[in-house]
Amino acid sequence: MSGFVVLEGGEGVGKSTLIVELSKSFLAMGVKVLTTREPGATSLGKVLRDLLLDPQRKIDKMAELLLFAADRAQHVGEVIRPAINDGALVLCDRYVFSTIAYQGYGRGIDLRKLEFLNSIASSGLLPDLVLLLDLEPEIAIRRVSKRLEEVKKYSRSEVSEADRFENCDMEFHRAVRRGFLNLASEFKDIFVTLDASKSPQVLVSEALALVRERCGL
Ligand code: T5A
16 A cells, blocks of 8 residues: 655754654565655756755755756656555655745745645645654754764765755744744644654654554555
């Protein structure tokens, strides 16, 4: 049985951590799982991701929006729809709601334009469930900074500096959080908000129960 589940939230709220644990749990239950993310899940998307996150690059907000849309169109066509058609449970880190929160509430682009573009880029595909990890941005950004410090100390990874979005000011991150919370109250039928200050273990068990119930697993 297939299902399409999206994790959303601001920087450093714990989406990647949760998705890895969810995927492990479902694989152990014998469920066919595909984990994916935006931006950057296809070979075109990887190029777009590097451009979009590069802290040295100046990108006009409309150009930024269109690059995210291009990434999504490729992602839906090449990865998400085929996996759903193949009967997989798709766990996706960010989707159309990030565009509303970041480019709409964060950058100030007209929400109606974003909804129109999202519907084109996603070809109207909406998830069965959205898990919104909600956390005060001050705490979330501290988590990101701590992780960057650890990466700098212990590895030679090239990802050791804050990206274009992590570098945005606190006002931006607060607006993004507001955007996600507004979306959660607008789309009550698919959104569930989780308190991301809880431990990873608690969040995994809460999320697991919600996905199983919604996707009949
Ligand atoms: N974007 C994206 C747009 O502007 N528009 C769009 O349409 C789309 C799709 C993508 C950027 O693009 C923007 C949003 C983003 O800024 P990204 O690198 O994919 O960039 O960014 P994030 O999704 O924000 O990835 P992060 O890795 O920064 O955040 P996560 O995945 O939410 O957090 P995670 O799991 O990596 O955890 C962060 C740290 O916290 C710890 C982890 O160990 C890690 O060190 N942690 C916890 N600590 C305490 N308690 C918990 N429960 C914890 N869970 C994790």
